[in-house]
Amino acid sequence: MAKVLMKGNEAIGEAAIRAGCIHFFGYPITPQSEVPEYLSRRLPEVGGLYLQAESEVAASNMIYGAAGVGVRVLTTSSSPGVSLMAEGLSYIAACELPCVLVNIMRAGPGLGGILPAQGDYLQATKGTAHGDFNLIVLAPSSVQEAVDLMLVAFELAEKYRNPVILIGDGMIGQMMEPVEFPEVKVGKPLGPTDYALTGCKGRERRIVNSLYLDAQKLNDHNEKLKAKFELITENEQRWEYYNTEEPFDVLLTGFGMMARICKTAVDVLKGEGINIGLFRPITAKPFPYKPLRELIDRSKRVLCVEMNMGQMLLDVQFAAEGTVPIDFYGKAGGIIPSVEDVVEQLRAAIAKAGGSRSGK
Amino acid sequence: MIMEKSAVSWEPSERLVMIVGNYGSGKTEISVNLALKLAAAGKKVVIADLDIVNPYFRSREVGAVMEAAGIEVVIPPGEQQYADLPIVVPRIKAMLEPAGEDFSIFDVGGDDVGARMLSSFRQALASGPYSLLQVINSRRPFTDTVEGCVKMMRMIEESSRLKVSGLIVNSHLVDQTTVDVVVEGYELATKVSKVSGVPVEFVTAMGTLAQAPEILALDVPIFAIERNMLPPWLRTGEKQDSAEERPENVPAARTKPIFRS
Numbered sequence: 001m002a003k004v005l006m007k008g009n010e011a012i013g014e015a016a017i018r019a020g021c022i023h024f025f026g027y028p029i030t031p032q033s034e035v036p037e038y039l040s041r042r043l044p045e046v047g048g049l050y051l052q053a054e055s056e057v058a059a060s061n062m063i064y065g066a067a068g069v070g071v072r073v074l075t076t077s078s079s080p081g082v083s084l085m086a087e088g089l090s091y092i093a094a095c096e097l098p099c100v101l102v103n104i105m106r107a108g109p110g111l112g113g114i115l116p117a118q119g120d121y122l123q124a125t126k127g128t129a130h131g132d133f134n135l136i137v138l139a140p141s142s143v144q145e146a147v148d149l150m151l152v153a154f155e156l157a158e159k160y161r162n163p164v165i166l167i168g169d170g171m172i173g174q175m176m177e178p179v180e181f182p183e184v185k186v187g188k189p190l191g192p193t194d195y196a197l198t199g200c201k202g203r204e205r206r207i208v209n210s211l212y213l214d215a216q217k218l219n220d221h222n223e224k225l226k227a228k229f230e231l232i233t234e235n236e237q238r239w240e241y242y243n244t245e246e247p248f249d250v251l252l253t254g255f256g257m258m259a260r261i262c263k264t265a266v267d268v269l270k271g272e273g274i275n276i277g278l279f280r281p282i283t284a285k286p287f288p289y290k291p292l293r294e295l296i297d298r299s300k301r302v303l304c305v306e307m308n309m310g311q312m313l314l315d316v317q318f319a320a321e322g323t324v325p326i327d328f329y330g331k332a333g334g335i336i337p338s339v340e341d342v343v344e345q346l347r348a349a350i351a352k353a354g355g356s357r358s359g360k
Numbered sequence: 361m362i363m364e365k366s367a368v369s370w371e372p373s374e375r376l377v378m379i380v381g382n383y384g385s386g387k388t389e390i391s392v393n394l395a396l397k398l399a400a401a402g403k404k405v406v407i408a409d410l411d412i413v414n415p416y417f418r419s420r421e422v423g424a425v426m427e428a429a430g431i432e433v434v435i436p437p438g439e440q441q442y443a444d445l446p447i448v449v450p451r452i453k454a455m456l457e458p459a460g461e462d463f464s465i466f467d468v469g470g471d472d473v474g475a476r477m478l479s480s481f482r483q484a485l486a487s488g489p490y491s492l493l494q495v496i497n498s499r500r501p502f503t504d505t506v507e508g509c510v511k512m513m514r515m516i517e518e519s520s521r522l523k524v525s526g527l528i529v530n531s532h533l534v535d536q537t538t539v540d541v542v543v544e545g546y547e548l549a550t551k552v553s554k555v556s557g558v559p560v561e562f563v564t565a566m567g568t569l570a571q572a573p574e575i576l577a578l579d580v581p582i583f584a585i586e587r588n589m590l591p592p593w594l595r596t597g598e599k600q601d602s603a604e605e606r607p608e609n610v611p612a613a614r615t616k617p618i619f620r621s
Contacts, residue, residue, distance in 0.1 A: 002499075003499070003536065004499050004504070004533075005497060005499045005500055005532065005533050005534065006384075006500070006501065007384055010383075010384075010501060014501070034383065038501070041502065171591070171592070176384050177534065257592075257593075264593045264594070264596060268596060331600070335600060336592045336600065338592060338598050338599060338600035339592070339593065339596045339597075340598055340600075341599060341600050
């Protein structure tokens with residue numbers, strides 16, 4: 001298929017269709033409104049359903065219902081809207097239903113602003129809502145990767161019967177890049193659907209429910225969810241190493257679009273003969289601790305750069321286990337650290353690490 | 361050597377130039393390029409950012425660069441410029457009346473939603489001519505067919521209550537644009553022109569493509585454009601973190617123009 005020029009938000013909507021998802025429930029919010037906008041035009045063309053809910057709370061319960069009847073379903077929002085969806089997500093995870101949520105993050109906290117940020121990393125990976133459950137969290141750094149990961153998102157959601165969230169900052173949603181799409185998949189679920197409520201005539205009744213009044217049964221259910229996430233952790237970690245073939249003193253880490261700016265910073269210093277390694281998680285959860293640790297063990301110092309006040313930083317610290325000093329540089333509110341800002345932080349880290357190894 | 365069909369090989373026929381089109385068709389890049397090139401040719405230019413639809417990648421982001429080139433840039437005041445609100449400052453309406461400037465350029469928001477803003481100008485525009493130019497990129501969703509482009513034209517005309525007077529071909533894939541993509545866009549626009557009766561004003565071409573023989577051979581003006589709205593990873597040598605130099609009440613994110621140096 002020929003390349004087309006698309007905004008991240010439009011591309012995410014089209015990718016969902018290509019993944020066989022023709023059901024969308026959501027509510028507009030800047031900077032992700034082009035997803036519902038795009039799908040409101042496209043879904044009727046492919047015989048799908050687009051429904052604008054009365055609120056994000058309602059939308060999250062609509063995807064709960066759609067997933068419960070075995071339909072491949074998507075919702076998208078931005079930071080404050082995702083907070084409103086928290087309750088529904090806990091229920092969906094508790095009921096082990098597959099669905100995909102996209103958070104095109106804007107600057108917070110509170111109503112915050114409408115410019116790009118990465119302030120919902122901890123919300124997505126650690127504290128989405130009440131109770132013990134885990135989302136699978138994917139973090140693309142380009143429009144094409146957002147498309148590719150949308151396909152992965154639906155696959156993982158159905159393989160593990162678990163909600164998957166794709167997080168991108170507002171820039172990923174708004175910027176335009178050339179993209180290629182795969183052909184449309186048949187809209188049938190990828191995994192078994194023996195949980196789905198399809199009408200029980202001729203078979204045993206199924207119940208989708210997250211209420212367990214019996215303590216032992218609820219404990220067992222929690223154990224089951226825990227075991228499932230251990231399996232996901234074992235099988236589904238994704239990450240990228242950049243410029244890590246040669247020795248380096250300082251390791252740079254970042255995710256999403258910030259990692260892309262970091263790459264340019266690595267290239268700038270490489271041009272001066274200074275070698276910096278870069279680690280980027282693609283699955284923010286399960287976080288690739290071991291692959292990161294392997295690079296940390298080769299470095300004297302780590303610099304973590306994010307568009308927040310230090311969130312993935314906690315995972316980097318966890319991976320390092322105190323073995324090397326970790327510097328953090330972050331901006332929030334819609335300010336995007338520039339290539340030059342990152343280069344300056346890297347120079348300071350190199351100085352603290354005591355010189356640098358040459359890239360040659 | 362082939363004589364370059366330079367930027368000013370196309371000049372608007374009217375003082376009032378309104379750039380419309382679907383989301384992401386390239387309205388802002390074209391508006392900014394047009395303003396800068398007309399100013400470089402010694403023209404007095406005013407540009408208004410009328411994008412009420414989308415808070416990202418608007419012409420106000422390159423405001424400082426345009427102001428340095430002597431262009432008057434009309435945007436909502438203070439913090440409001442970072443909002444996605446329908447704010448129309450009085451200066452915008454005043455731009456409709458001739459006041460010494462050679463050209464008034466309106467960078468309008470996307471789709472029919474963005475163009476609705478223009479409907480309030482209808483009475484003021486009834487007395488004089490204007491150019492309402494629709495930007496077409498054949499690689500964008502919904503405007504990759506003749507039907508799609510004509511539908512977009514009708515939607516914009518309905519919501520703006522004005523008539524599209526010309527087409528701008530802006531087919532591209534950013535840094536992956538080929539000659540074929542540009543020519544494909546020209547061919548699509550030619551068909552749209554036949555159906556609608558609206559003429560093709562010019563074809564844009566970025567960088568070296570503006571020198572390609574196949575593109576220069578097209579029977580319409582070629583408008584060479586530069587990419588001003590660069591993503592952050594392509595902007596090097598530019599510090600964002602400069603709190604101490606920041607004028608009061610101006611967010612750091614926009615004190616530096618987003619512009620290729």
